[in-house]
Each structure stands twice: as C-alpha cells, then as structure tokens.
Amino acid sequence: AGPIKLSYANFPPASTFPCVQMERYKQEVEKRTKGKVIIETYPGSTLLGAKNMFRGVIAGQADIGCLVMSYQPGVFPLTTVAELPVGFKSAKVASLVLWDIFQKYQPQEFAKVKVLTMFTSAPSNLMTKSPVKGLSDLKGMTVRASGAAGKIVEILGGSPVALPMSETPEAIQKGVAKGLLTSFEVLKDLNFAAYLPYGTQTDFQVYPFAVVMNKDKWESLPADVKKVLEDLGREQALWTGKYMDEHIKEALDYARSKYNFQIFTLPAEEQKMVQDKLQVLIESWKQRAKDKGLPAEQILEDVYKLKAKYEAMGY
C-alpha cells in the first residue's frame, strides 16, 4: 500500500505563524515516519475556516485541523484559561503551560478528537497612533480589539471596536481606530508600523491554539506512526513558542529601524491597577469553569505554578 495521506487544514494565510508551524510539523512527521505518512496542507481556510475547524475535523472534512479556542466562546471552558490576563511574557512559556495543563486535566471539551499539540500566540500589546504611557492616555481611545482583547480594552476605559481584520488597515489610516491590541508581529507582517508608531508593553493575554485530529483517523493509524505523533506533541509546542518569540523580535527590530517605533511600559503602580481591574475576567472564567464542574481554583493555581517554573528556567 502507498503512504498514509493526511489532510491538515489551517485558517490564516500561509505566511502567518500557525501555518509556519504547520509546515514544520509536516516536514518532521514525514521525516520521522520515513515517508510512511504524507501530510497535505491547506492554509488560508481553503479546506476549513477558523470557526468550523473543530466541527470540520470531528466530521472528517479534514484529518487534522488547527483551531483557536477563543473563536468559539463557551466551547472550551478549560483550556481558555490560557487566554486569561495572567501575565505571560513569552509565547514559549504560555505554550508549554497550556500543553502541560492539557496533559494534566485531559479536558472533556476535546473528547471528540485526538489533540496533537497546542501552542499560543505571543502576548498582546498596544500599538497606537499617539503614545499611551498611562491608563489616562487610553481613556476613550478607539482600539481595534476582538474577543478577550476587546473586553480588556473596555475594562481599562478604552472603546473597543471589533472590526474585521480586512477593514482594519483602512480604519487605522483614517483614524476611525486609533490603535490595535494584538501581538506585535503585525507591525511587520501587516506593516502597521507605518501607521502606529507607538507601542505599550502590556503583555495582557495570549490566544490558545490546538491542533486536533479526527478520532477515527487517529485510531486507524499504525502504532509506530501514533508513537511519532505522540512524541512530537510537546516538542512542537516548544518549537512554535520559540519561533513566535523570535518572530516578534524581528518585527520589533523592523518597526524600530524603519519607522522609529517606540515602546513604553506602564508605571509600576498602574500595572498593579491594571491587574486588579482585569481580575474580573479571571473571576468570570472561574465562574464559568465551575458551572461546568471544573476545579477552577486548582487549574489556575497550576497555571501560575507552571508559569513560574518555566520562567525560572529562563524560557
């Protein structure tokens, strides 16, 4: 028989980091199974989009799919713990914490699929037209932010607009939105550095991703292939985190050298204030998690513990 063909669907355009990690995954799997498995990749929502990724993989529309838990509020009560503003400073730490939490709790929310790996985006930070050196500068400012990031902007006194990403560059150019809350790589990837010369290092939250496989397909794989994929899970999480962090560094260097991009940090007392204000998000996650019968306190405690552990390791 010929090699096993697996289709791998992804939603963002091919140049973005979720697709870069997908190509790396494909290469590694094909190499390590010595050509026994071939992965065909479908970036840019050609096979499945962001919101139907999970359903699509369960239905067998694609064998493998890469999804963001935040795009389907309510569906992933446990792993969305990673999108809380707990102060992740790097994608590497956040990705490993997410993977470990998943391994420890084996949440029911992923029962219908086989999870191959998990990782996160880099922490979200403010990029603005005028400098934001303190919370007063953010007051009333229209900031493009969606989902959890939108809530953060709202809590901190800004006014979030959830514009589609395709309408964002124009909105920024015309001043309909005065800033963005997302991770820094867009400075280079979408050239926002040209319009938004100021940054504020807020490290609010990250977006958790999961790479999942159709369960029947997983069961049908031979044991040695399963072993390769199992072993790759944690390694891929680490690789993606590392890649993401380096990519952010590159984007910042680009923005600094080409557009003289400046980064501010909030004063220490305001950072504390922000943490206190954002506590509501953590509380509401806890409530939702408890409603679904999850040990919320313990999960959060583990998140902080793991985060401290990996940060101590210099990640």
Place this chain on the structure above:
Amino acid sequence: MHRLKWLNSLNKVSLFLAGSVLLFMLFLTVFNTLSTFLGYPVKGAFELLGFCGAILSGLALGPTQAQDGHIRVTLLDGFWGKGTGKFLQALSLLLALVFFAVLGIKLLELARSLYEFEELSQTLNIIFYPFVLIVGVGVFLLVLNLGAQFLICLRGKE
C-alpha cells in the same frame, strides 16, 4: 405564483418577518453610526447586524423563488420542444429541491451542534443557534416552493 394558498400565506409571513428585520437593521445601523460618532458605539452591533442579515437572507429565499426571482439564463429557452423543455425544467427543480433539502438538514444539524457545544457568539457572548435554526427554516420554505413548482410542472405536462 403558486396555486397553493397555504404556501402563499407562508411566503407572505416569511417576507413580512424578513422586512421587519430589514427595517430593524436600518435603524440599528443609523443608531450605531450616530452613537459611534458621539463616542459610544453600540456593543456588538456588527455581530447583531450580521445575525439579522442571516435571518433576512434565509427568510427571503422562498418568496423570491416563488416569483422566479433567482436569476436564470434563459438563452436556450426556445431551443427545445415543449415536452423536452418541461422535462428539463422538472429535472432542474428536482435537483434544486434535493440540494436545498440537504442544506436545510445540515443547517439544522449545525444548529444542534452549536447547541450541544454550548457555543456563544464572539462579541456579545450570547447563544446564537436559534438564528441558524431560522435560516434552516427559510431554506425549508424554499424547498416547499421548489416542490410546489415541481408538481405544477409535472401536472402541466399532462
């Protein structure tokens, strides 16, 4: 138009609901534009408008088909004899009927899976499977209209 009275009434009700949704969208858009201008955008207005648009499109499907409003290419209409023409028309209606029945069932299944996953909407964080359900109902109204046209087409052949 059909000779079936009850189907005509259903189409009318559907069109009335869709029209109401359209007017609601109009006022919500204006209100949101104004309040955005004053610095207080309506939270989740874009999302709500999207849902309204879905209901509108779904509910207008059937009534539009009833009046042959979905554009067709009628270039070769006079090319076939009456019998062949009728046969082709029946075939095309049947094909459309089966297809939209599949779509309708799949939409109901989608609504069910959103319900089971307890999925919430992105911005407003509300349950939204009922909107999907309404679109599904609109598709079934289209199927009914196609069915009626199919039957009329068959009967006309006798």
Place this chain on the structure above:
Amino acid sequence: MSLFSIGLWGIVLLLLVIFVLRLPVGFAMAIIGYLGFGLVVNFKAASSMLADECWKVFSSYGLTVIPLFILMGQICFYAGVNRRLYDTAYKWLGQVKGGLVHATILACAGFSAICGSNTATAATMSTVALPEMKKFNYDPLLSTASVAVGATLGVVIPPSVVLIIIGLQTGQSIAVLFWASFFPGILLTLIFMLATFILCWLKPELAPCGSKVSWKEKFKSLRGSVEMVVLFALVMTGLLAGFFTPSQAGGVGAFIALLIALLRKRLSWEGFKRSVEDTLKVSSMIMVILLGAIIFGRFLAITRLPYELAQFVAGLKLSGGMIMFFIALIYILGGAVMDALALLIITIPIFFPLATSLGYSPVWFAVFITVVTTLGAVTPPVGINTFIVASMAKEVPMTRIFKGIFLFIPCYLLLILLLIWFPELALLGEKLVLVR
C-alpha cells in the same frame, strides 16, 4: 482523473446546468460545487461545508451592505426621485438637438449616484424617460438604446453592487473602489453624450427638439435634484472621510432617503412596502449567487485549478496587455450570452489572482472589469438591461433596440482603451481616499 481535470469538468458541467437545465445561476454553482467537493474530498465533508458556508456568508457583517444600499435606491425610486431628476435634465437640455437623449443619460447618471444596480436603474428610468421621448417623436432606436446604456452607469458610478461584490470577494476596501470608479463613471457619461451629439449631427431626423423652457422654470426644476445631490454627497464623503463603514453608509443613506421622502410626503405606504419587498428579493438573489460562488470557489480551490491556470498563463510569457485583452474578450463574449454579474462572480477567483500576479493594481482591475461587465448587460443575445427596456417599450422590436445599442458600444470600448492607456483614471480616486 487528476484534480485539475475534475476542476475543468466542473466548469463544463456548470455551464451545461446553467444553460440547458436553466437552473438559477446561484443554485447551479452551489450544486456543482457541492458535488465536486464531495467527489474530491468526501460527501460527509461536503455536506458539513455547505451548512458552514451558508451560515458564514449569510451572517457576515460585510454583506449587510447589500440590502442596505439596495433599500436606499428602492426608496428613492418609489419616492419619485428619478422622475424629478429627469425633469431637471429635461428642462435644461430638452430644447437642444437630441436634448431628451442627453437628459436621459444625465438623469441615468444622477440616479446611478444613489442606486447601486444597473437593472434597477434601467427599470426605473425607462418608466420616466421612454414616454417623454415618444411624446416628442424621438426615434425608438435612439430612445430605447439611450435608456439601456445610460442605465449601465448604475454600476460604474458609485454606489455599485458590482464593486461591492468585487471588494468583498477580493478583500479590497469598498470605499476605495467606489472612489476609483467615480471618474471613469463621469467620463463614460460624457462619452455617451458625445456619441449622442455625433449621432444627432449625422442623422438629425433621429431626434427632434423638445419644447422651450424659461430660465425661471429651469432653475425651479433644480430643486427636484437636491435629494440626489444630498444623498450622494453624504454617502461618498462619509466613506471618504471614514465616518462610516460601507454598511453604515448604505444604512444612513437609506434612512436619509426615507426621511426626505416622508418629510416631503412623497412616499406612500404602498410604495414603502414595495421598496422593502423589492429590496428583499434582490438581496436574496444576490446572496444566493454569492453563496453559490463561494461553494463553487471552495471546490475550485481544492482542485487548485485557478492556481495552475494562472501558472500556465504566466508561463505563456504573453505581455500583460495581451492577457488583459483576452480577459476583456472573455468578459465581452461571456457577457453577451449570460448574466454579467453571475459571470463576474464565477470568474473573479480565476482572473483576479492572474491580473495581480501580472502586476496590475487590484483597484484598477476592479474598475476595468466593472466597465467590461456592465457592457455585457446590454449586448445581445442576453442583455438584462436591454430586456428590461424592451419590456417597457413593447411596440419596439428587440432587433431594433439592439441595433441602437450597437451605436453606443464604441463608447465602452473607448473607455476601456482610455483605462488601459491612462490607468491613473482609476487610480485617481484611490489616491484621494488614501491621502487622507
């Protein structure tokens, strides 16, 4: 069978279903796309893709722009804006040679500035302009053709459903596209008038003079066009200044149109109901076509046909101009035999990447195919605008209407050539938006 040939067969089958079975175009694309996707992937996947795409397309905020803009045009129609526009143009130009034709074209251009579709413009303008030209013994050859071609300005002069759809399908800013087509739209209007002038000069018997109008009456008639100017200025500057998104522009435009109509007591309850009903039907038709195009596009994407076709053409090493010429030819020939909007939606996923890979500006290409597409709305044998005008002028044989239209086809060709020679024509508006 290779994926590529499955893709090709899909297209052949699609054309068969559209022409032979006469399935509505949107249905046909959806059905063939679904079957093709099922064949290449599997039917379980295809079925769940159907529902997902349907929900995604229908609930997209970006697409709410369509019903809102259509509503604006419909309210204006039922409030008689087109009649008053014609009255103004008529009073000012009626007494010159061929004046009623000039008036028709100008009134069409004016109505196009508030109405996004050329079929709506054709339907509404023929009810006003045709009886008037008949009264003054204008040759039907000229009167019917002038309404049919004048109404094609509906999609060239913003707002425009065609530009909205191109913008949505290719991820471009609708505001930029609207402004980009503004100058070409004005230019096309002037070219039509120039052609009318030449025609009437060559054949004076085609168009006798109308009656004399006093200056007082002329100025008085201007009031009837105020609504159109207000609405157009509001929508276009609002978009230019970034006050609102395209959907908001449509919504605010429709609302102001409604307000004006009600304040001036020009819209009856019956007219209001019909404007809503028409809006629902037209937008439902467009949404189904879009859904069909997206499902068919999913099938094509998975066969990689557009990509390989673009590769193939790029490999031919033809000059960009040659390729543009062939694309224009395909649209003109295709637009002759099928509905132009449907053709556009089917072909965008194939031609758009090709044009941009050849280095053409996406904005320029959008304007270019809009002009070519709108030409398809009048050419025989399938010209939707021509059909609409013919249904309003039952006593004029179809062949005679088409004959008149042929006199105007060089106008479009001239604009297409001008667009190729001076791409700035379409890029001017873009700069205007981006400068801000």
